[in-house]
Structures are given as C-alpha cells and as structure tokens.
Amino acid sequence: MPASPEDFSGRLRRLIAGGGAIPLAQYMALANAHYYATRDPLGAAGDFTTAPEISQMFGELIGLWAADLALRAGAEDIAYVELGPGRGTLAADALRAMVKAGLAPPVHLVETSPVLREAQLQRLPGATHHDDVGTLPTDRPLIIIANEFFDALPIRQLLRSDGGWRERMVDWDGSRLLPSLGEQRFDAVIPEALRGGEVVETSPASVAVLRELAARVVAQGGALLAIDYGYEGPLAGDTLQALHRHRFADPFDAPGEQDLTAHVDFTALADAARAEGAIARKVVTQGALLEALGIAARAAALARAAPGRQSEIETAWRRLCAPDEMGTLFKALAVTAPGWPTPGGFA
C-alpha cells in the first residue's frame, strides 16, 4: 500500500529533520512518485488535462506518424513503446490508427504508478509494463512516444546568490517545508551564456533516460517522439511549478498531493541523443507538427461523421494548435536511428 498523505509528508519531514535539507531533485522525485502512485491526476476532476485527453485526433495523428515512419523505414516488426502513458488514451488512439495502416505492434509501457497501470490495462489489455526503460525489448526497432513525461522528471536548480551559485535545497523549519540554499558553490559548472541569469535548471534524470533510449534506437533501429512544454536552451529561469485542481500552487506546499513539473530543455535532450550517435531533428512546435500531420483533414472527417460535434471538434483543434493555447508552448523532438527516414512533420 502506498503511504497516505500524512504518512508521506511525515516521512519527508523526518528525512529532512534527521539528515538536513535535501536537493530539489530528490524532493521532486519523492513527491511525484507518491503523487502518481496514489491517484489518477488527469481530467476535469483531477489536477491537469493533457493533449490526448482533449481529443482523439492527437493520438491518431501520432499513430499515423509512427506507422508512416516504420513503413518507410521498411521495419514492420516494431514495438510501440510509451513513457508515462497516463490513462492509456494516447496509446489506444495511436494503435487504432496504426492498425488501419496495417501495423499491430506489441505494446510496452514504462509506468511506475500502480493506479495508472491499472487504467492502462483497461484500454490496452495485452500491454507489457516496465518500471524503467532498461527492460524494454532488445530484439526489434522501438518506436517510443513520450507526451508530458519528461516534464515530470526531477530537475536540479542552481541559484545565483551573494555566496556564488548554490544548489536549491528543500528544508524543514519545524512547521513547514521551504526552499533553501546548499553550502557548496557550483560556479564552475554554470555555462558562460547563463551567468547573467538568476536560476539555472538541468534535468540529469531526463538526460539519462534519453541517452539510454537513443543508444537503444541506434543499436536496434527506431525512433523517439517527445512532446512537452518547454524551450530550446540554454535559457536561465525558474520553471518549477505545482498544479492542484487546474490551478498553480506553491511547489513546497502539500508534498505528494500536487503535480510538480518543470519546462523541458529540448536542446539538452537533443544533445543527449546526438551524444549516443542518434539523429535529432530540428525541434518543431506542437501546432506545426499536428498541422503538418493533417489535423485539418482529420477534424473535417470527424465533423462529417458526427455533425452535431463540429464545434467541439473545432475547439479541440484550436486548443491543441493555436499559438495562444498549447500550439507554441508545447514542442516536439524527434530522434531516429541513423539511416532511418526523416519523420513526418520534421525537416
């Protein structure tokens, strides 16, 4: 049984009271593990909504993207892999589209939450679950999809202070958790371009996952598509945020009871892929990708089939693609094995 909220914050409190402040990355890892293990956070009744939950068009277009790429690569025996699949909605929509294109790949889901694993199995009864990427199949090309996965992985923050660049820690003052600064100076690791900023973020966990997957793709063939809100670094700034019931909250309040995320540095992910010999394409916005994959035609076809739903379909299309909605803030990175064709929507 996962710990109850009281158990979890009590455990965190005792950890810090006994051993001193912990790095932000450790706090984020512990808090998110508890958060996801104890609930389904998605949808109107939860804390946040994601693109596949807005419309089936999102997963369907990604499924077509995957099928088109695999077929052009001459690789029909692929595995469909998804990282942090939530309720399994994206995978279910993508696989339906892939089947129409003639592919019915085995499904491998990397998911740590028992609650979400259960929801995923309802929609994808034959799926195989993995605690981490290390156990994914080694005998075939992998098409790996990650939507709003990397934003949930722990980040490290270094802050400029009178005493040099120091690590953001999380401390306990006897009544509440609060941010503090570590003792050690990190001046030497701050890139020249970011020295004028106040906060420098990195996500060593994200880079490590991406390197491992890029190495797999190079060795076995395949591709990875990561979609998330983020930026093309290097860029200074504090992007840590907490969401509770669709509103921003204090990240140090109610640990394990709200979703902690940070914006994804797509340059760092692309560099990690290239370091393993994979090809990382130029990052595109979610809006540009979905338009290139034919969201207009898909929306028109859905509206023809269900005329009463036309305005709902158009609203969803707008939410996914408009620059003032998810269209520009969300970005997509495609990584492929050398020798694989250019994926749809990427130059």
Ligand code: SAH
């Ligand atoms: N991709 C889904 C859900 C996004 S929420 C969607 O677009 O709707 C983040 C997902 O990542 C959840 O499924 C969560 O349980 C999972 N997750 C978070 N941290 C993880 C980790 N360290 N390892 C594996 N899965 C993780």
